[in-house]
Amino acid sequence: MPSVLLSGDSALLKQLNRAAILRLVRRAPGIARAELSRRTGLTKATVSTLVQELELEGWLRAGTPQHAGSGRPATPLYLDDTRLVLVGAELGADYRNAVALDLTGRILSQRYARTDHAGPEAALAALATDLEAVLAEERVRTRRVVGLGVAVPGPVHAGSGRMPVAPNLGWTDVPVRDLMDARLHSPTLEGTLLHVENEANAGALTESIFGIHPLDGPLVYLSLGVGVGGGIVMGDRVFHGYGGYAGEIGHLTLLPDGPGCRCGTRGCAEALIGQRAISAAAGSPDLSVDDLLSRLRAGDPATHAAVQRAGEYLGILISNLIHTFNPQMVVLGGPLAELGDALLEPACQEARRRGLHRLVEQAQIRRCRYGRDAGAIGAAARALHAALSPAMPEPASWAEHMGEPV
Ligand SMILES: [Zn+2]
The missing domain is CATH 3.30.420.40 (ATPase, nucleotide binding domain)
Structure with a gap:
């Protein structure tokens, strides 16, 4: 094999190993080198070398060594949040x-x-x-x-x-x-x-990388706003599809004879649960999320009904996605998620009462904890x-x- 390939392969391998160590430290703050070696299958010497590099570069920091039993004290490792x-x-x-x-x-x-x-x-x-x-x-x-x-x-x-x-x-x-x-x-x-x-x-990457729950299965993220979009993370990577357009879930049909959508068809998710759709159903075009929130707080019945109805359609959309991807987690984000329980409760109820019980039970449905910053x-x-993942060519x-x- 030509040497250039060998050096490329070893650089790739090193990048993969560094990424694996950082991922484990992120998931288990305080983990020690011996445990990193056990979980990655790398030798203790290799782990020590890589950890040393990552410490020098500012990625990791060592905590105070902990005595456990009679062996050498183990040094806990953390992501370095200072450099x-x-x-x-x-x-x-x-x-x-x-x-x-x-x-x-x-x-x-x-x-x-x-x-x-x-x-x-x-x-x-x-x-x-x-x-x-x-x-x-x-x-x-x-x-x-x-x-x-x-x-x-x-x-x-x-x-x-x-x-x-x-x-x-x-x-x-x-x-x-x-x-x-x-x-x-x-x-x-x-x-x-x-x-x-x-x-x-x-x-979707926000939740898979910074989310508090370790991810072992697919994650489906719904971005709810003027547009309705989706991001799907599988095996630590975003699923982009054949042409790069995967996740255009705003144009899944939920109601064949429903309201017209900007894509030219009828009854798309976006035409039923997008911000403009909710705003129109509440009786006033172009309401902002803040406007909708104040109307909800004031007890406006038309706004409550509009948000409730949109929530039910959102539940149908979530149910469809759960049956397509069998996700570990469905995360609801985007500006409309700020409407909180008024939108999310009917959505969860509708999603939970549809389809195959086991599939639906496996999926955690949660609101994105990053709100408008997601x-x-x-x-x-x-x-x-x-920075952490080895470069993979796009299709x-x-x-x-x-x-x-x-
Ligand atoms: Zn459409």
């Missing part, structure tokens, strides 16, 4: 959000603004300015940036960082990475690759995922088909 920083931002349909996080997912600095975007160039320029402000803060600028990601409300061609279409903004063919790169000047970003990801996929944190999680079909009309 590295992850940076993520989301361009939402009517807001922008930029965050800096430590390795455990804790927000160190943030800029959030509700806004009507003038156009892609101006919107991304404003997002870049927010990111620069986040990076300039004292507790961030003293750290090394290990990842930078941006989440957007449309499908993304990962190779070029281009968004072929943003349906709810009416934009087409936006070179997100190029536009952001041209606007980001902070020296701390020198040499950092910007990762662009669809916001629902980013939300997309921005997820963008940072996407960058962390890329050729994805690059070929990306940008075709959907």
Whole structure:
């Protein structure tokens, strides 16, 4: 075998082993080297070498050695939350959000603004300015940036960082990475690759990487807002599908003769449970989530009925997804998740009373604990995922088909 392949393979193997160690420390803070060796199957010497490297680079820190029995004291290992920083931002349909996080997912600095975007160039320029402000803060600028990601409300061609279409903004063919790169000047970003990801996929990564529950099976994330999208994580990777469009669950048909959808058909999930649909059913077009919340608090019967009905359709959608993916977890995120129990209780009840009992019982349905920050944190999680996971080529079909009309 040519030596170049051998060195490539050994570098890949090392990256895989480092990622495995970091994943185990994240799942079991305080784990010791001997246990890492047992769980990874690596020799103790290899584990020690890799842990030493990861400590030097700022990924891991050692705690106080613990005596257990008569053997040598074991040193607990933790993710180091003091030296590295992850940076993520989301361009939402009517807001922008930029965050800096430590390795455990804790927000160190943030800029959030509700806004009507003038156009892609101006919107991304404003997002870049927010990111620069986040990076300039004292507790961030003293750290090394290990990842930078941006989440957007449309499908993304990962190779070029281009968004072929943003349906709810009416934009087409936006070179997100190029536009952001041209606007980001902070020296701390020198040499950092910007990762662009669809916001629902980013939300799914937020839960799989920073969620408090270890994940052993598929995770389905629902992004509920003006658009309705889905992100599916299987085996530690986002499922992108043949053309890169997997997860467009907003256009699953829930009611064949239902209301018209912007995709041209009728009765899609988005036309029944999207923000505009709920707003119209509540009797007033273009209500914000805050408007809907205040109407709910004021006991407005039309809004209660609209949210209840949307919740029931959401339950049907969740039931369909549970039967398709047999997920360990279904996470509900996006702005509409802020409506809380008024939306989520009817959804859970409807999902639980449909289909195969065992399948439905296996899936935990929970609200995303990151609220409106899920997309921005997820963008940072996407960058962390890329930093830790060996590069895998995307399917050729994805690059070929990306940008075709959907
Ligand atoms: Zn549709």
